[in-house]
Each structure stands twice: as C-alpha cells, then as structure tokens.
Amino acid sequence: MEASAIREILKVASSPGVISLAGGLPAAESFPLAIMQDLMARVVEKHGAKALQYDASEGFGPLREALVPHLAARGVAVDPSGLVVFSGSQGVLDAIGKVLISPGDVVAVEAPTYLGALQAFNPYEPRYAEIATDDHGLLPDSLDAVLTREPVKFVYLVPTFQNPTGRTLPLARRLAVAEILRRHGTLLVEDDPYSDLRYTGERVPPIQSFAPENVAYMSTLSKTFAPGLRVGFCVAPAPLLRWLVVARQGVDLHTSTLGQALAAEYLVGGHLERQLPKILALYRPRREAILAALSRHLPAGFRWTQPEGGMFVWVEGPAGLDAVRVNERALAAGVAFVPGRYFFVDEEQGAATLRLNFTAADPETLDQAVEVIAAALIAELAAGGK
Numbered sequence: 235m236e237a238s239a240i241r242e243i244l245k246v247a248s249s250p251g252v253i254s255l256a257g258g259l260p261a262a263e264s265f266p267l268a269i270m271q272d273l274m275a276r277v278v279e280k281h282g283a284k285a286l287q288y289d290a291s292e293g294f295g296p297l298r299e300a301l302v303p304h305l306a307a308r309g310v311a312v313d314p315s316g317l318v319v320f321s322g323s324q325g326v327l328d329a330i331g332k333v334l335i336s337p338g339d340v341v342a343v344e345a346p347t348y349l350g351a352l353q354a355f356n357p358y359e360p361r362y363a364e365i366a367t368d369d370h371g372l373l374p375d376s377l378d379a380v381l382t383r384e385p386v387k388f389v390y391l392v393p394t395f396q397n398p399t400g401r402t403l404p405l406a407r408r409l410a411v412a413e414i415l416r417r418h419g420t421l422l423v424e425d426d427p428y429s430d431l432r433y434t435g436e437r438v439p440p441i442q443s444f445a446p447e448n449v450a451y452m453s454t455l456s457k458t459f460a461p462g463l464r465v466g467f468c469v470a471p472a473p474l475l476r477w478l479v480v481a482r483q484g485v486d487l488h489t490s491t492l493g494q495a496l497a498a499e500y501l502v503g504g505h506l507e508r509q510l511p512k513i514l515a516l517y518r519p520r521r522e523a524i525l526a527a528l529s530r531h532l533p534a535g536f537r538w539t540q541p542e543g544g545m546f547v548w549v550e551g552p553a554g555l556d557a558v559r560v561n562e563r564a565l566a567a568g569v570a571f572v573p574g575r576y577f578f579v580d581e582e583q584g585a586a587t588l589r590l591n592f593t594a595a596d597p598e599t600l601d602q603a604v605e606v607i608a609a610a611l612i613a614e615l616a617a618g619g620k
C-alpha cells in the first residue's frame with residue numbers, strides 16, 4: 235500500500251481560507267438536516283433496539299426491501315436476495331478486490347479512472363490493462379481488443395458522469411459493451427454513484443440492465459442522502475455476491491444498522507424523491523457557473539468536458555504542462571484542485587490534466603476560483619516548467 239498524494243492535497247485543501255475544488259464532497263446544504271430528527275424518531279418507533287443491534291452481513295432487511303423499487307426505477311431489476319448493502323460503494327470495491335484479484339491478475343480500466351478504485355484494488359496486486367477513451371467515454375473496439383489480447387479478470391467502469399472526467403457513455407456504446415461482455419464471458423464492475431445527479435439531458439440505463447449475468451452493479455446514497463452514513467449497495471450474480479458477503483465479514487461484519495435504518499426510512503418515506511429536486515436545483519447553477527467561468531478565464535489551448543451531471547469537470551491543457559505545479563501556484567493564491575495525473579495508472583499520461591469539483595462551492599466562488607486557476611495556468615505556461 236502507498237500513502238496517497240491526493241490525501242495530502244485534500245488535507246491542505248480543507249485548511250481555513252482555501253477555496254477547494256479538490257474534493258468530491260456533496261455540499262453541506264444538500265443534506266436533509268430538517269428531517270433528520272423525524273427520521274430518527276421513526277426509526278426508534280419502528281425498529282427500537284433492532285436498529286442498534288448487530289445485524290445480517292447482507293444488510294438490514296427493511297433497507298434491502300426499500301432498495302428494490304429504488305433500483306427498479308433506475309433500470310436494475312432485482313429482488314432483496316440479489317443485493318447486499320456495504321459500507322459505501324468503497325466497501326464494495328474493496329470486497330471485489332479481495333474476492334477477485336490474485337497478484338498479477340489483469341483488471342481492465344478506463345484511462346483516466348476513479349482513483350479510489352485503484353486504491354481499493356492495488357493491495358491485491360493486479361496488473362492493469364487500459365481501455366482507450368474519447369470525449370464520450372470508452373471505445374467499445376478498444377474494450378474488445380483488450381479482452382481478446384489479455385486474460386482480463388474483470389473490467390471496471392464508471393459509465394455515468396465519470397469521476398474524474400464527468401463523461402457519460404452513450405446508449406449505443408452501452409449496448410456494444412454489453413454484447414462484448416457476453417461474447418467474451420467477462421465480468422464488468424459498474425460503479426454508478428452519480429446517475430441521480432443529472433442536470434440536463436436524458437437518463438441512460440445502466441449497462442447492468444443489458445447484461446445482468448455479466449455485471450456487478452454498485453451504487454450509493456452518499457451523493458443523494460449523506461456520505462457520513464456510509465450506505466452503498468451491490469447487485470451481482472449470486473455466486474459472486476455470496477463471496478462478497480464472506481469477504482466483508484472479516485472487515486466490518488455489516489454496515490451500521492442505524493445508518494441503514496435511517497436510509498430505509500429516507501427511501502420508504504419518499505424523502506429522496508422530495509430531496510433530489512432540491513439537490514439538483516442547488517447544483518445545476520454551479521455546473522453552469524463553472525462552465526461559464528472556464529470559457530471566460532481559460533487561455534487558448536485548453537479543452538474541458540461538458541458534464542450533464544455529477545460533480546466534476548475535467549480540463550486538459552497543452553502537452554508539457556505540469557498540473558502539479560499549477561496546483562502549487564493556485565494553492566499559494568488560496569485555491570485547490572486535484573491534478574489529473576493521479577487518476578491514471580501511468581501518471582505521466584495525465585500530467586497536463588486537472589479535475590475540478592463544482593458542487594461544493596457557490597457560483598460566485600466558483601468563478602473566483604477558476605480565475606485564480608487560470609492565472610496559475612498562465613503563469614506556469616509562461617515559466618515553461620521552471
């Protein structure tokens with residue numbers, strides 16, 4: 235295991251006086267604080283001591299029941315026995331690594347990919363095969379070629395509002411990926427924390443809905459309820475799901491019963507349906523603000539994604555730019571972001587890239603922050619890396 239450079243960046247980014255576009259945090263204003271006392275009272279009334287007791291590793295029964303219609307509305311057909319609750323989707327990623335990866339096994343990933351997945355898998359010592367991407371996410375032909383060339387244990391993708399790029403794989407490519415998975419008999423780990431955070435455009439079904447036998451699908455309530463509760467969940471073919479439960483027993487036995495009971499009440503009481511429009515109304519202007527600020531402040535030679543949802547915009551600068559040095563310059567002026575290199579297996583590929591979060595700051599602050607980052611970029615380009 236390696237200490238992560240990004241942890242250090244996030245520590246500095248959370249210092250007082252720093253505007254942070256570095257984290258992937260929901261805005262504090264997005265949390266349903268006003269209903270928490272009621273939710274808690276309902277949990278105590280309905281479940282009493284059961285909500286404070288040890289519980290099944292598979293998850294709290296009422297939450298598993300409540301997740302069935304939640305998932306069905308998002309295109310994932312499952313009954314309670316086909317899903318397991320984990321301590322965040324991060325808990326699923328760790329269990330996947332533990333169960334599936336032996337040293338030297340090949341895991342196929344997008345470049346760039348979610349850093350937290352690499353951190354979860356790395357202790358099990360995989361080798362990574364990279365799948366080529368363009369502005370719309372992974373290229374199905376590249377996936378086909380990787381699966382033909384390499385003995386891939388599983389493919390890991392974030393197809394919707396990807397962390398870090400914000401890109402979404404279009405429907406036609408999802409169908410192509412499903413066909414390729416079936417043809418090669420390969421497992422996909424589909425990580426889907428962001429699809430509820432859509433500000434514009436049409437919802438796209440998860441790849442799981444086109445190839446349920448080939449997909450371990452995971453999502454979370456971290457972005458639409460509260461990450462502090464650590465409630466994530468996984469839908470997977472039965473033999474794999476069984477081993478994921480065994481793997482997690484040695485880690486945490488089960489996810490906090492109280493957190494799961496609160497999550498169940500949040501879903502059953504219709505609170506998510508009422509809260510989600512408020513969260514979208516909070517984030518939508520922030521997305522527009524950061525895209526407008528990038529157009530206003532960034533010099534020629536830069537391009538960036540136009541995410542329809544999620545939390546991140548991805549900026550690509552000219553070859554030779556070192557975003558780590560840009561981050562140091564921006565930090566000296568009170569603004570933090572994450573250099574994109576950490577999201578690549580081969581970090582050099584991402585040297586000139588930046589990941590900017592747009593959900594944690596208000597529109598005016600985002601404009602100021604982008605102005606500071608633009609000044610840092612211009613200064614770094616002028617210095618030529620010196």
Ligand SMILES: Cc1ncc(COP(=O)(O)O)c(C=O)c1O
Pocket residue numbers: 258321322323324325348350392397425427453454455456461464465466
């Ligand atoms: C792609 C992706 N997967 C998983 C996670 C982990 O989420 P959690 O463990 O809070 O469910 C995140 C959090 O930012 C993420 O961006």
